[in-house]
Amino acid sequence: MINVEDIRKDFPILSRKVNGKPLVYFDNAATSQTPKQVIDVIVDYYSNYNANIHRGVHTLSQEATDLYEQARYKIQAHFNAKFSHEIIFTSGTTHGINLVANGFSSLLKKGDDIIVSALEHHSNIVPWQMLCERTGAELKVIPMNDDGELVMSAFDKLLSTNTKLVFTNHVSNALGTVNPIEYIIEKAHEVGAAVLIDGAQSAPHIKPDVQKLDVDFYVVSAHKMCGPTGIGALYGKEDWLKKLPPYQGGGEMIAEVTFEKTTYAELPHKFEAGTPNIAGGIVFGAAIDYMNNIGFESIATYENELLEYATKKLLEIEGLKIYGTSKHKTSVISFNLEGIHPYDVGTILDKLGIAVRTGHHCAQPIMDYYKIPGTVRASLAFYNTKTEIDLLVEGVKKAKMMLA
Structure with missing residues (x-):
């Protein structure tokens, strides 16, 4: 089993603040963070x-x-x-x-x-x-x-x-x-x-x-x-x-x-x-x-737990749609709020210290298939926590309230 609190101590960047808020880093599919040992x-x-x-x-x-x-x-x-x-x-x-x-x-x-x-x-x-x-x-x-x-x-x-x-x-x-x-x-x-x-x-x-x-x-x-x-x-x-x-x-x-x-x-x-x-x-x-x-089996088990938790919590937000609902997934959630551009959601989340990726993610044909300009993508890693997911959910709710 992963001891996430001990693991987080290995990553210096996870202790910094962004816009006065503790950093919540959910852009791991773009670039993961680097531990002190590395x-x-x-x-x-x-x-x-x-x-x-x-x-x-x-x-x-x-x-x-x-x-x-x-x-x-x-x-x-x-x-x-x-x-x-x-x-x-x-x-x-x-x-x-x-x-x-x-x-x-x-x-x-x-x-x-x-x-x-x-x-x-x-x-x-x-x-x-x-x-x-x-x-x-x-x-x-x-x-x-x-x-x-x-x-x-x-x-x-x-x-x-x-x-x-x-x-x-x-x-x-x-x-x-x-x-x-x-x-x-x-x-x-x-x-x-x-x-x-x-x-x-x-x-x-x-x-x-x-x-x-x-x-x-x-x-x-x-x-x-x-x-x-x-x-x-x-x-x-x-x-x-x-x-x-x-x-x-x-x-x-x-x-x-x-x-x-x-x-x-x-x-x-x-x-x-x-x-x-x-x-x-x-x-x-x-x-x-x-x-x-750490062990890839332990990483996969923990990240799947995070994925299931984040998926459940985000889908409780009315008007939120997740793209990519395969039974076989890694810990990536691409979503949009109805009637709101993903860039605007990402900008508000950044003000709250939450790093996500917005846009077509260099996969424009996928976005064309769904007929959307892009998505908000939260990609989770083994050093992320359910508490951070809760902050993301609250941030998305705030963005919806401000932008709807």
Whole structure:
């Protein structure tokens, strides 16, 4: 069981005030907060180990290299990748998706299909549209229903021997829906298609086993997992990573360079050109350690309790509608008050020290489906409390009274 009061002491920012009120942070789907144990690793790196990696014979370089590669092993173990070189450090989920999309530019042709879902973040739509423009492949979309769930019968009909790639998020950032990725991966593989899963929103709540899932690519961002911004990871099956050409050219990703010809380094360095975010990688490993010490089963149980409590309390407010009512959700609640713009609700909540996200959440097709400009999104984490939810409910009531 989670001792939330003890956990909250690990997060310095949770003790600050906003507009004279205690901070209530419900924007975790955008960026989670960072515990002191992880912040200390940032300070330790720059205080004691700051040096470039993989290139130096001097002590600092070797120590920094060891710490960086240890973090790669931690990420490998966390996601149960078969090999450490199947973990590619990136700047985040968007970088990982673009890396794969760029690689497939040389593998697709006119007449090929690629499939995305209607629940995607723009980062898992735009790169594939660009890929289709470059290759002549056709983009097809798995539709959604009113509950914010994918229509699997429609997915079955979209699949064919022309399908080369399937992409979906594990969890919708806008609605919290947990997608049936096991089914999607299995069916896609039956027609010989590769599958990329966007794990940005799932990784803070679910501990995926990439070998058990048999997924080809899985991408995540550290800043959703109590880590720093500007660092993430792409998991790719070894065979696929060997097939894809390098994404960027530069130092580190080469084996030998002459003006006549360059040969590329082995995995993972083939995809890690230039000086990486060394501190970020090391700290990403520390953040994973922190979350694993709490335990993902405990996190999921507690966050589900918060989700059920917040859903019940918010629905008691007349005129409040929740979007995304799937039975399988993580702790995200997207809602609107009838006749009131979500931005106005968010502004009033901010005056009360309550941080929520408003707008289309980089998922405009979802908002178009519901014919709304956006939603108020409260995304909960394992360091949030029912008392904070009560403050949110009172804040929404106040916003309704002021704006109706």
